[in-house]
Amino acid sequence: MLITRDILNKALEDKMPLFHDGDYIDDDVMYDLFCAQPILKDLPNGKKGLRTLIPRNDRNILCAELNGYMSNSPKGVFDKIYYTLRCKLCNKTFPVRITKGQIINRTFKISNYINISVNPDRYYLFTKALRELYNIKYGNVYNTYVCKSCVEKFVSDTMQEASEFLERKDKFDWFLFHKNSDDWKRKLFRIEEAHFRLDNGKEIEDGKIYRAANGDVWKDDKYNEREKREQEELNHQRKLEEIRRQQKQNEEAERERTKRENELFLARHQSNTPTQRYINQFCKKDSNIDITDKEIQREALSPKDVNYEAIQKHNSKLYREYLQSPLWKIISSKVKWNANYRCEKCGSTKNLVTHHTSYEFKGIEFLAFHTLQCLCSKCHEKEHEK
Known part of the structure; x- marks a missing residue:
């Protein structure tokens, strides 16, 4: 109806x-x-x-x-x-x-049935230009209907005309000459302005970029001068940064050299201290000394003028090596001798080992023989299973 x-x-x-x-x-x-x-x-x-x-x-x-x-x-x-x-x-x-x-x-709205657009349109300039021409030719899209097939033909024909125009080498000259024109092709361009602020606070134009719908760009003389200044400033900044970077590298190299020299000096100094001599003689597995010598045993178990903390730190850090050192062998022999070469748990005389009841004096057990026990291997395993 x-x-x-x-x-x-x-x-x-x-x-x-x-x-x-x-x-x-x-x-x-x-x-x-x-x-x-x-x-x-x-x-x-x-x-x-x-x-x-x-x-x-x-x-x-x-x-x-x-x-x-x-x-x-x-x-x-x-x-x-x-x-x-x-x-x-x-x-x-x-x-x-x-x-x-x-x-x-x-x-x-009638406009819901009319789609005047170009896809793809990277800068959205083709679509703006075509809508401008559509309004000029047929009236406003909101109240004038043109069917889909006619719109598609209009877009196709106008795109061909726009593309041919944008191939012209003088297109930017045309745009500048037709500043006050209502020609739809002006919508195929976009002006990107650049500014700088003077000391007195007044903002003035410092060049323009003109971009066409096909991606071509043209810059005026002011903009080229500004780009040149900015490039020169950028190059200057890069040179300054390179100088600073080189200075920093030189300073770091000098600090590293000084650090190495100080470490070498400290190492030479420490190698002659009683503590370092004690470590070299008793705490290293490749130390070749006679651990059966009574005088050497006395020196190992009662050192003089040494830093116990430094000895403990060294032996704890290299604990596996320490367990093969002359010092540990002397300490272990002393523990077994004190126990009359018997297990302090079961009295066995076979497979005797030295057991730590506490690791508080790890590495300097010669100061605390009460933290060590002579056990057979079986009792030793039972102790560690607890």
């Missing part, structure tokens, strides 16, 4: 549903629903306010028997009515659907 203004007014008067799936509306009903200007109405406080020609509640009643979007359906099933559009170029008529939601919320 074709819904006219008379039918619409009758439905509004009777407060009855009007729209059904598949109905058509004419131009007058289209205007009343979506384009009519707001009118004044009396408010409860006595003042007047604006409202649409057909209030929202009335539009709800008119659409009562139309389905909206069905959320449980993946296809978005809904009822719709239609409006006939006529293409301005080919004069063909096309029905377009209007949904319940668009009627109630007044969101139907």
Whole structure:
């Protein structure tokens, strides 16, 4: 059914549903629903306010028997009515659907059915230019319908013309000469301005870049001069950074050299101390001394003028090597001798080892023989299983 203004007014008067799936509306009903200007109405406080020609509640009643979007359906099933559009170029008529939601919320627009865009359009300049030409030729996209096939032909023809124009070597000269022109091809360019601030706070132009839709760029003399200054400043900064980097490297090298010299001096000095001589003689596995010599045993177990903390630190750090050193062999022999070469647990005389009851004096056990025991291997294993 074709819904006219008379039918619409009758439905509004009777407060009855009007729209059904598949109905058509004419131009007058289209205007009343979506384009009519707001009118004044009396408010409860006595003042007047604006409202649409057909209030929202009335539009709800008119659409009562139309389905909206069905959320449980993946296809978005809904009822719709239609409006006939006529293409301005080919004069063909096309029905377009209007949904319940668009009627109630007044969101139907002809522009929703017209897409003037270029894909891809890296700088969005082709699309702007084509829309400008479209408005010049056919009127505003929001109220003038041109069908999809005609729009596609318009975009194709205009893109060819725009591309041929952008191939010209004098295109930037043309752009500068036609500064006050309304020619649509001006939209194929974009001006990127650069500025700098003077000491007095006044901001002045310091050159421009002109970019074309195809990506070509042209720079004016001011901008080239500014780029040159910036490059010179950048090169100067790079030289300064290189000098600073070299100075830092030289300082680090000097510090490293001084550090090595100090370490060598300290190593030479420490090698002649009683502590270092004791470590070299008794705490290293490759030390070749006679551990059966009574005088050597006495010197090992009762050192003089040594730093016990340094000896303990050395032996703890190299503990495996320490267990093969003359000092540990002398200490172990002393422990076994004190125990009369018997296990202090079971009295066995076989496979005797020296056991630590405490590691507090690890590496300097000669100061605390009470932390050591003579055990056989079996009792030793039992102790470590506890």
